[in-house]
Amino acid sequence: MKDYTKILRDKKISPSIQRIKILEFLDNNRTHPTVDEIFSSLIPIIPTLSKMTIYNTLKLFSAKGLIKSIPNSENVGHYDYKVTPHSHFKCRKCKKVYDIDVDLGVTIGTNIDGYQVDEYNLILEGICKDCKK
Amino acid sequence: MKDYTKILRDKKISPSIQRIKILEFLDNNRTHPTVDEIFSSLIPIIPTLSKMTIYNTLKLFSAKGLIKSIPNSENVGHYDYKVTPHSHFKCRKCKKVYDIDVDLGVTIGTNIDGYQVDEYNLILEGICKDCKK
DNA sequence: ATATAAATTTAGACTAATTCTAATATTGTT
DNA sequence: AACAATATTAGAATTAGTCTAAATTTATAT
Numbered sequence: 492m493k494d495y496t497k498i499l500r501d502k503k504i505s506p507s508i509q510r511i512k513i514l515e516f517l518d519n520n521r522t523h524p525t526v527d528e529i530f531s532s533l534i535p536i537i538p539t540l541s542k543m544t545i546y547n548t549l550k551l552f553s554a555k556g557l558i559k560s561i562p563n564s565e566n567v568g569h570y571d572y573k574v575t576p577h578s579h580f581k582c583r584k585c586k587k588v589y590d591i592d593v594d595l596g597v598t599i600g601t602n603i604d605g606y607q608v609d610e611y612n613l614i615l616e617g618i619c620k621d622c623k624k
Numbered sequence: 625m626k627d628y629t630k631i632l633r634d635k636k637i638s639p640s641i642q643r644i645k646i647l648e649f650l651d652n653n654r655t656h657p658t659v660d661e662i663f664s665s666l667i668p669i670i671p672t673l674s675k676m677t678i679y680n681t682l683k684l685f686s687a688k689g690l691i692k693s694i695p696n697s698e699n700v701g702h703y704d705y706k707v708t709p710h711s712h713f714k715c716r717k718c719k720k721v722y723d724i725d726v727d728l729g730v731t732i733g734t735n736i737d738g739y740q741v742d743e744y745n746l747i748l749e750g751i752c753k754d755c756k757k
Numbered sequence: 758a759t760a761t762a763a764a765t766t767t768a769g770a771c772t773a774a775t776t777c778t779a780a781t782a783t784t785g786t787t
Numbered sequence: 788a789a790c791a792a793t794a795t796t797a798g799a800a801t802t803a804g805t806c807t808a809a810a811t812t813t814a815t816a817t
Contacts, residue, residue, distance in 0.1 A: 505784075507794065526774080541796045546775070562695035562747050566803065567774065580739045591737055595728035597748065604724055606713045609750035614695050615730065617742040638813075640765065659803080674767045679804070699774070700803065 493518065502555045512536060513548050514557065514572075523561050523569040523579075523588055561588075562612050576611070582619035589619065626651065635688045645669060646681050647690065647705075656694050656702040656712075656721055694721075695745050709744070715752035722752060 495514045499506040512533050517524070520532075526545050534540050549570055552558040561569040561579065569588075576599065580589045597603065597611050628647045632639040645666050650657070653665075659678050667673050682703055685691040694702040694712065702721075709732070713722045730736065730744050 505793075507783080509795075539796070542774095543776085543797085544795055547794080560697045562697045562745075564693045564695050564701070566699040566701060568697070568699060580736075580741075582739075583742070589739070591739065593728075593730060593736060595726075595730065595746070597726060597728065597746075603713075603726060603748070605753040605756075606715075606722070606724065606748065607750045607752075607756060608713075608748045609716070611749070612695075612745075612747045613728070613730075614745045614747075615736070615739065615741045616744070617740040619740075620738040623738075623740060638764075640812080642766075672767070675803095676768085676805085677766055680765080 498557070502557060504551065504555060509537060509540060509544050510548050510551075513545060514552065517552075517558055517570060517572040521572060521590065523571050525567050525569055529570075559610075559612075562614065578613035578615060580615040580617070580619065582622055583616060584618055584622040587619060591615070631690070635690060637684065637688060642670060642673060642677050643681050643684075646678060647685065650685075650691055650703060650705040654705060654723065656704050658700050658702055662703075695747065711746035711748060713748040713750070713752065715755055716749060717751055717755040720752060724748070 493515075495511045495518075496506045498514065499510055504510060513529060516529055516532055524532075526542060526549070529545050530540065530542050533545075549558065549560070549568070553560055553570075557573060559571045559573045561571050563569055577590050578593045578595075580591045581587070582589070593613060593615070595611070595613060597608060599608060599610065601608060626648075628644045628651075629639045632643060632647065637643060646662060649662055649665055657665075659675060659682070662678050663673065663675055666678075682691065682693070682701070686693055686703075690706060692704050692706045694704050696702055710723050711726045711728075713724045714720070715722070726746060726748070728744075728746060730741060732741060732743065734741060
């Protein structure tokens, strides 16, 4: 069992029960959940939980580099526990989003055409293994 | 001056004045505009224009491959006239989005780990030339 | 050309995600 | 324990986008 309190303290975030549970949820659910999904999952555990807290917390976690918001075209925020850089593949049929590793020639911290690259997001789209069968 | 009527006809889209002007605007404004920006720019030209028409038109153009919607983390749709594949660089300081060319080892139409890739979107983030000065 | 059908555009109501705000609760510090 | 600082909360407000049904425009057949 991971010590989320310590992870938060290390990032100078005071570890409220809400923050601990949100971080734990994101770590255990690598499905790029939305605020609504996080809310529905945690409301049984923290009955007073407000969505505002989730919005605040996700913004704070993103700023501290604990999580990442995933660019998408649906106008709903999706969030991901931050681990080693990886890319996303979205299936056009089943709409599922998979984590995949792609060796793209971009290195964090280097310059491309004079632009200093601190982060990248690669989203591939197409048909997934299961849907092609 | 490009013949947008012809471009639309070639894609089997009947060329209403609204559609022509929206396509022309996207071609001349490669700044990944939102529906609101398109609306404000065209309302002086087409005073009866409705936002619904813009939403409908952008959806139609995307389906026909004339334009692309750009994944982002702000929950507002951004659209781009579709040209040869290119990537986007978003500056964390000035928030501008630049078109850039990155040679990433992904080829449209091929398989990666069994996933059939039909399209990709690469968004780089960092500090742009101007802001680094 | 005219009548009719089909497609497009429109305004306004509606929904859903997010932000704002101000009050309350919690936490940390002396 | 008292106080200040921080975090959480509910609900109102905002905003992007969708839905709907009527009105307009366009295309087709006579």
